Amino acid sequence: MAHKTLTPLLEEAQKIAGPHQGQFRDSIVTGIYRTAEQIAGDVVSHTSTKRQDLDRQIDNIITSPVWGFPVMFGVLAVVFWVTIAGANVPSGILATGLFWIEARLTDLFMALNTPGWLHGFLVLGVYRSLAWVISVMLPPMAIFFPLFTLLEDLGYLPRVAFNLDHFFHKAGAHGKQALTMSMGFGCNAAGIIACRIIESPRERLIATLTNNFVPCNGRFPTLIALVSIFIAGSVSLSLSSAVATLAVAGLVVFGIAVTLSISWLLSKTILRGEPSSFTLELPPYRKPLVGQVLVRSVLDRTIFVLSRAIVIAAPAGGLIWILANTTVGDASVLSILAGWLDPLARFMGLDGFILLAFILGLPANEIVLPILIMSYVCGGAMTELASLTDLRHLLVDQHGWTWLTALCTMVFSLCHWPCGTTLFTIQREQHNWRWTLLAAMIPTTVGVIICMLINNLVRAIGLV
Amino acid sequence: MSDTITLNCLGNGSIALVKEVVAEGLTRRRLLDLGLVPGTKVEVIRRSPVGDPIAFNIRGAVIALRREVAGKVLVSPWG
Amino acid sequence: MGLTYQSTGQLTTREMFDAKSDNCDYIIALAGNPNTGKSTVFNALTGLRQHTGNWPGKTVQRAEGNYIYKSHRYRLIDLPGTYSLLSNSADEEVARDFICFARPDATIVVLDATCLERNLNLALQVMEITNKVVVCVNLIDEARRKKIQVDAAKLSERLGVPVVSTAARSNEGLPRLIELVSDVASKRVCPKPQPVSYSKDLEEAIARLEPRVRDVIGKDINPRWLTLRLLDGDTRLLQAIENHLNAGRTAPVVHGRRRDYSNGA
Ligand SMILES: Nc1nc2c(ncn2[C@@H]2O[C@H](COP(=O)(O)OP(=O)(O)OP(=O)(O)O)[C@@H](O)[C@H]2O)c(=O)[nH]1
Ligand SMILES: [Mg+2]
Numbered sequence: 131m132a133h134k135t136l137t138p139l140l141e142e143a144q145k146i147a148g149p150h151q152g153q154f155r156d157s158i159v160t161g162i163y164r165t166a167e168q169i170a171g172d173v174v175s176h177t178s179t180k181r182q183d184l185d186r187q188i189d190n191i192i193t194s195p196v197w198g199f200p201v202m203f204g205v206l207a208v209v210f211w212v213t214i215a216g217a218n219v220p221s222g223i224l225a226t227g228l229f230w231i232e233a234r235l236t237d238l239f240m241a242l243n244t245p246g247w248l249h250g251f252l253v254l255g256v257y258r259s260l261a262w263v264i265s266v267m268l269p270p271m272a273i274f275f276p277l278f279t280l281l282e283d284l285g286y287l288p289r290v291a292f293n294l295d296h297f298f299h300k301a302g303a304h305g306k307q308a309l310t311m312s313m314g315f316g317c318n319a320a321g322i323i324a325c326r327i328i329e330s331p332r333e334r335l336i337a338t339l340t341n342n343f344v345p346c347n348g349r350f351p352t353l354i355a356l357v358s359i360f361i362a363g364s365v366s367l368s369l370s371s372a373v374a375t376l377a378v379a380g381l382v383v384f385g386i387a388v389t390l391s392i393s394w395l396l397s398k399t400i401l402r403g404e405p406s407s408f409t410l411e412l413p414p415y416r417k418p419l420v421g422q423v424l425v426r427s428v429l430d431r432t433i434f435v436l437s438r439a440i441v442i443a444a445p446a447g448g449l450i451w452i453l454a455n456t457t458v459g460d461a462s463v464l465s466i467l468a469g470w471l472d473p474l475a476r477f478m479g480l481d482g483f484i485l486l487a488f489i490l491g492l493p494a495n496e497i498v499l500p501i502l503i504m505s506y507v508c509g510g511a512m513t514e515l516a517s518l519t520d521l522r523h524l525l526v527d528q529h530g531w532t533w534l535t536a537l538c539t540m541v542f543s544l545c546h547w548p549c550g551t552t553l554f555t556i557q558r559e560q561h562n563w564r565w566t567l568l569a570a571m572i573p574t575t576v577g578v579i580i581c582m583l584i585n586n587l588v589r590a591i592g593l594v
Numbered sequence: 595m596s597d598t599i600t601l602n603c604l605g606n607g608s609i610a611l612v613k614e615v616v617a618e619g620l621t622r623r624r625l626l627d628l629g630l631v632p633g634t635k636v637e638v639i640r641r642s643p644v645g646d647p648i649a650f651n652i653r654g655a656v657i658a659l660r661r662e663v664a665g666k667v668l669v670s671p672w673g
Numbered sequence: 674m675g676l677t678y679q680s681t682g683q684l685t686t687r688e689m690f691d692a693k694s695d696n697c698d699y700i701i702a703l704a705g706n707p708n709t710g711k712s713t714v715f716n717a718l719t720g721l722r723q724h725t726g727n728w729p730g731k732t733v734q735r736a737e738g739n740y741i742y743k744s745h746r747y748r749l750i751d752l753p754g755t756y757s758l759l760s761n762s763a764d765e766e767v768a769r770d771f772i773c774f775a776r777p778d779a780t781i782v783v784l785d786a787t788c789l790e791r792n793l794n795l796a797l798q799v800m801e802i803t804n805k806v807v808v809c810v811n812l813i814d815e816a817r818r819k820k821i822q823v824d825a826a827k828l829s830e831r832l833g834v835p836v837v838s839t840a841a842r843s844n845e846g847l848p849r850l851i852e853l854v855s856d857v858a859s860k861r862v863c864p865k866p867q868p869v870s871y872s873k874d875l876e877e878a879i880a881r882l883e884p885r886v887r888d889v890i891g892k893d894i895n896p897r898w899l900t901l902r903l904l905d906g907d908t909r910l911l912q913a914i915e916n917h918l919n920a921g922r923t924a925p926v927v928h929g930r931r932r933d934y935s936n937g938a
Binding site for chain 3: 133134135136138139140142143144146147150151153154155157158159160161162163165166167169170171172173174175176177279282283284285287288306309323324326327328329334410411413414415416418419426430
């Protein structure tokens with residue numbers, strides 16, 4: 131087939147257009163809009179503009195200089211509060227139920243006289259980590275997703291981007307980065323794909339490299355669980371959800387601050403350039419179909435994310451059990467590995483098992499906490515573990531956690547390498563392993579530095 | 595015709611007619627595509643809490659533009 | 674100007690854009706401004722669950738789904754929203770390339786009834802490329818609430834293509850949409866879009882260049898549309914057109930795009 135080229139035609143076009151080319155360009159757009167205007171004028175008839183006024187009144191509050199930011203923080207806090215307060219009870223019930231089943235499974239294995247290692251692998255490894263994933267992850271997700279979807283359908287997200295754009299502008303980034311971050315709450319990989327709405331490659335890259343500072347649904351329940359364990363135990367019950375909410379919201383705000391700082395740093399160093407044009411449509415508010423949102427987000431998103439977690443957690447649980455029960459010399463492989471990591475981890479306010487859990491959690495962030503629990507449990511004597519109180523007992527009394535350990539774990543959960551799926555997505559979107567590598571390096575470096583700072587400062591002051 | 599100013603100089607609530615877009619390249623294209631062709635009526639709706647970006651009513655949709663981008667649209671105040 | 678790419682093989686556009694086209698009878702594209710309800714229409718017709726949300730830019734990848742009507746299989750392609758086929762971010766390019774080059778059997782242009790004028794901009798642009806268009810005036814329930822009336826019959830007459838009013842979220846008007854799409858896709862109805870008339874200078878330039886374009890390019894691409902793009906001189910779009918004319922080459926850009934499509938669902 132002969133190679134077709136437009137070059138001669140283009141030259142001809144340039145000849146015909148002569149100096150008018152720019153003008154032609156404008157007359158094309160103008161011509162189409164004129165026609166659209168005429169047609170719309172003929173077929174559309176208004177009889178009132180009341181509704182638009184309502185939209186504007188809502189915006190008067192939501193984007194007002196006085197109320198804009200308090201409302202934003204308020205909305206964030208309410209969503210977290212409902213999630214935390216609502217997730218507590220079902221989490222407990224699920225844990226009780228699932229571990230009751232575990233006991234029955236054990237009975238069954240005993241009755242069938244199956245070898246100990248099989249029971250260990252299947253029940254104490256695979257089943258137990260599944261139970262943890264479900265009881266820790268499911269309730270917060272089933273509450274958070276619908277709430278978030280309601281906000282999305284209402285039309286609140288673009289207002290957030292509108293309010294925050296100034297800061298992204300200052301950081302040399304694009305205002306729609308706020309939208310990609312919102313998507314990151316659901317899943318960082320989705321957030322990365324959402325970066326396509328940013329036209330300028332430079333700003334899209336900034337958004338891509340920093341998306342991980344938003345806790346995705348895999349890390350969010352981890353944060354909630356840790357906060358609940360530590361705060362629920364230390365303040366009176368009526369206050370605990372409020373304090374936990376503030377802690378999680380604070381952490382998210384911290385993540386946003388880190389995002390802005392890193393964006394700024396990137397746009398001043400390796401991704402230098404002028405801010406591109408930013409245009410954002412603020413759509414009219416629309417009434418969400420509440421019933422449909424509930425069904426959809428529970429059935430589709432929650433189940434989908436959960437099944438992904440389960441698919442990964444089951445083999446991970448088995449692996450942990452094997453590592454914990456294979457001994458070299460007189461120590462298990464698991465504790466040897468954790469021992470290697472321990473010095474570095476301790477310096478960051480963590481311990482070797484925690485760091486190991488993050489590393490093994492690379493395939494999916496959902497399984498970090500279950501892996502950690504598993505590796506603590508497998509190594510220790512504790513067998514009964516059916517509620518958050520038991521969990522607190524495991525972490526605090528048996529493994530010496532303090533609030534500082536919890537804080538550092540939460541910070542590191544917020545700032546460390548993205549999960550495998552996200553890294554894969556970054557690679558697919560950017561076609562460049564250097565950016566993918568950087569996307570892993572940046573949050574990890576930030577996380578390590580901040581954890582070290584927090585740990586050493588707190589210890590130096592003598593707070594722990 | 596009355597005097598020409600840029601879109602970002604208008605106060606909230608004021609209305610103006612687009613005279614010309616002076617941006618170049620992709621920005622120009624985007625602004626035109628959003629409907630900012632000469633003769634279009636634009637209403638300034640609001641500013642974000644910190645004053646930038648600014649939201650406009652352009653052909654029936656609310657579109658937010660950053661101040662420097664809006665500064666590339668020449669308009670004449672209307673009414 | 675670097676408008677040259679090596680041609681390394683032959684592949685029809687259809688295959689390139691959709692390798693699975695052989696197990697369906699018609700390919701239908703969903704185009705429209707952002708946030709007009711394309712994905713909602715898509716979900717209603719295919720029974721799938723594309724994510725929807727009230728902000729522009731929710732869909733950034735193309736998605737595919739099937740539905741059957743009168744024993745014909747239709748493959749529906751949900752595209753990212755775009756204000757125009759002229760400017761381009763990565764998501765808009767996905768939509769532009771599909772509408773411009775994949776030559777679907779019909780293109781549904783979804784418009785927001787509450788904001789018709791701005792939405793018609795894109796509809797008119799699509800109608801410059803292809804006549805096989807069905808206009809779907811969506812969100813008619815929102816328009817009703819805002820006391821805005823849209824005269825669909827008159828709109829159809831003015832545009833020269835079939836028009837249907839819908840409220841996709843509550844299935845209103847969708848049966849009619851399916852019918853109209855089948856009419857257009859099967860060529861039982863052959864819409865004749867009214868061409869946009871441009872300024873005198875521009876029309877003269879078009880009249881001079883268009884015959885040449887016809888000679889060189891043939892009928893592969895709508896000649897009037899290509900003439901306009903040449904006069905406009907948007908190099909990125911022209912490059913995409915040239916790539917399309919030499920479909921099957923292995924330019925790196927195209928590589929990336931092609932992969933996007935296959936992963937798009
Ligand atoms: N009231 C009403 N709302 C609708 C209708 N169709 C869609 N919506 C809502 O409008 C919003 C946008 O719908 P989408 O289907 O995501 O729009 P889209 O065109 O795919 O948007 P992009 O993917 O961003 O281009 C969603 O919140 C829908 O629930 C309708 O007919 N009536
Ligand atoms: Mg969509």
